[in-house]
Amino acid sequence: MAFPDLLETLGDWTSEIKGRLQSNFSLAPYTWFRVGGAAQLLFNPADEADLAFFLKNLPADIPVTVIGLGSNLLVREGGVEGVVIRLSGKSFSAIEVDGNYKVHVGAAMPDMRFATQMAKQGIAGFAFYKGIPGSIGGALRMNAGAHGAETKERLISARAVDRQGNVHILTPEDLKHEYRSCGVPADFIFTQATYQGEAGDPNELKTEMDEVSTYREENQPTKERTGGSTFKNPDGLSAWKLVDEAGFRGFELGGAQVSPKHTNFLINTGDATAEDIERLGEMVRGKVRKQTGLELHWEIKRIGCHAEGVSIPEFLEDGEA
Structure with a gap:
């Protein structure tokens, strides 16, 4: 179109x-x-x-x-x-380190690269980013976390531009970070984050990141065309377990598949359409709700409009695919 x-x-x-x-x-x-x-x-x-x-x-x-x-x-x-x-380019990917391990980093910087660069400079506190395949801007918006650590724990402030072109400097109190969410208006565009790091040994930090990478490679479909964690974890529960118990491990719809390796990941096996992937996700949500009464919420961000003639209801029931 x-x-x-x-x-x-x-x-x-x-x-x-x-x-x-x-x-x-x-x-x-x-x-x-x-x-x-x-x-x-x-x-x-x-x-x-x-x-x-x-x-x-x-x-x-x-x-x-x-x-x-x-x-x-x-x-x-x-x-x-x-x-x-x-956001892309050097302006949005720059890193500056002030005294006392205060770090300014652009919103387009990939989380994994940020973790690696901090380790090389002997700045601790960011190894968990090695397991998050996103950018700093996304980490700010979603309070990204892994391995028991979250973005908000190291954050001092963030810069953002609103829909009217005004620049804001936001405190952690302004951001109101919670699990995979923040309280900043949706139309704010993050441009930079300032974090507080601490002294660390580069070799020890590299070992810590290697452990994060190994865990991710062993437990997630890192070599597939995927979109990361599909659903947010309900309070006190694991989304992957609910999907697994609903019988979807390895299930395929068109070119889309629920990962056999980690059931909270959807995969494009090669010729999937966005419709295949979203429809499969709604089938999973429908079956989980039918079996447990729980509603899984998408962690993947879905944008744009469907192709002409396509409609995908929420919580598809059996036989509706």
Whole structure:
């Protein structure tokens, strides 16, 4: 599906943009599932000021969607209307270390790379990021965590740009981090985080990260086209166990599959569509609710519209696929 060229309607002010604007740009290569439609207009800002200028001038009725590394993202085949913003480049991936192990890092920095760089510099407190396949911006939005540690535990502040182009410096109290969520308005775009690290031995930190990586490789389908953890864990329970007990381990629908290795991961086996993946997820949710009365909530972010004629109800029951 091709959208009308939005760039042609925005006006001359776009000539002052330093970043890249691309119409009807396929988002599939930007997601780990490698499926989905196009962005009506994709914007890669050059830096925070460029992002703020763009948002300040963009008409308020044009929707804005933000994506990161695409590790926990499903783009529907109908594509994403309006503007999709993706932070990339040196400006959003820079790391600066102040005295006393205070670290400033751009929102586009991959979590795993951040962990590695901190270890090399002998700065402890971030090894858990080695097991999170996302970016710092996503970690701020979702309070990403692994192996008993969470983003909020090291966070001092964050920078973000709102829909009107205003820059905010946010405290942990502003962020209101909880399990896989934060209290910042959905239209705020994170640009940088400031963390408090501590002194550590590079060799010990490398060993710690190697253990995280080994655990992940042994227990998760890291070599597959997947979107990370599909569902949030209900209070006191494990989503993977509920999915497993519902009989979905290895179950396939079209080109989508529930991972035989870890049942809270959905896989594109090679020719899946976004519809296959989302429909399979809703089948899982329907069966789990029917068996247990519990409602699994998506952790994967689903964006865009379905292809023409496609409709996927929530909590699909047996026989509805």
